[in-house]
Amino acid sequence: MYQFEGPCMSDTILEARNLTKSFGGFVAVNGVDLSIARGAIHAIIGPNGAGKTTMFNLLTKFITPTSGEILFNGKDITRRKPAEIANMGIVRSFQISAVFPHLTALENVRLSLQKSLGVSYQFWRSTKVLHELDAQAIARLDQVGLADYAHLKAVELPYGRKRALEIATTLGLEPELMLLDEPTQGMGTEDVGAVTELIGRVREGRTIVMVEHNLGVVAELADTITVLARGEVLAEGTYDQVSKNPAVMEAYMGVSAEEQEAGA
Known part of the structure; x- marks a missing residue:
């Protein structure tokens, strides 16, 4: 612990x-x-x-x-x-996945990482500025097993991976305390197992x-x-x-x- x-x-x-x-x-x-x-x-x-x-x-x-x-x-x-x-440092999730469906997984996580640049959340920031966050975003996606899905739109992800993406965006905010609302709601057995394992993996360094x-x-x-x-x-x-x-x-x-x- x-x-x-x-x-x-x-x-x-x-x-x-x-x-x-x-x-x-x-x-x-x-x-x-x-x-x-x-x-x-x-x-x-x-x-x-x-x-x-x-x-x-x-x-x-x-x-x-x-x-x-x-x-x-x-x-x-x-x-x-x-x-x-x-x-x-307190960040919550929701029962219904709260990601931007028509942005890619990488773009979703990159938005959550804008805080690290000391700027407000702006969709119109220059591509050069946003690309500075690509490596961090890929690292967050890798942490939740989504690195191979970085350029897939969120709407195209299976439900379980969409919830994993939500956890990745939450991690991008560097929370000290994560509050998860029904993280396995509506999932099949395989997705429940994957998300359970994911939560156990990302607990290091934070409270859930x-x-x-x-x-x-x-x-x-x-x-x-x-x-x-x-x-x-x-x-x-x-x-x-x-x-x-x-x-x-x-x-x-x-x-x-x-x-x-x-x-x-």
Whole structure:
């Protein structure tokens, strides 16, 4: 696991304190405390309606909490905007692949790398300036197994490779913290395996938080799992710990602790 040097660097990179989000009279997230360890893969799971998506959108600043705090590297980001936290090193993905379909894989990654030139994102920058980023873009594509697809338009890529391209563009922003929203959503078995392996490979030097419905992926990747139910933390721990938790089994399968004992 990646280690940050320096005695002042906390082991916690992202923290939520008593985080609550209400929509009218409906409380989607209710008093959640969450601590993300630096260098870890931390999964947020739960049955339908558990509040996973709302929690993810709170952490990535796409919605503002009703109450509570969010800290990144010890700094309060509760009222920051998504663009602000992206500049701080927090970058998210989406359930639907968010790449430019009619640009090539190389052009997509090259756009994400413009930040390294100290310029704003401009499609009309000179070809000479943009080509300065080609080597870095190819390196990012190679990192996710797409170097051979550099000159193929994103729309022409199979779904699994399109998600890999999205991860490559995310890496181009040099994130310290990556938040992945359902990274294997809608994939076949082969693509799920490839993307799972990819996430495990790119974790070096960064922290990953992911919302993921595929428990096989969670079991393989996650160091820590937070289980939400009805907007609250139901359980937290390793996969072995939470998968054997009677409350988690009841939330997922509707089987009470008494019924579990009777069926044992």
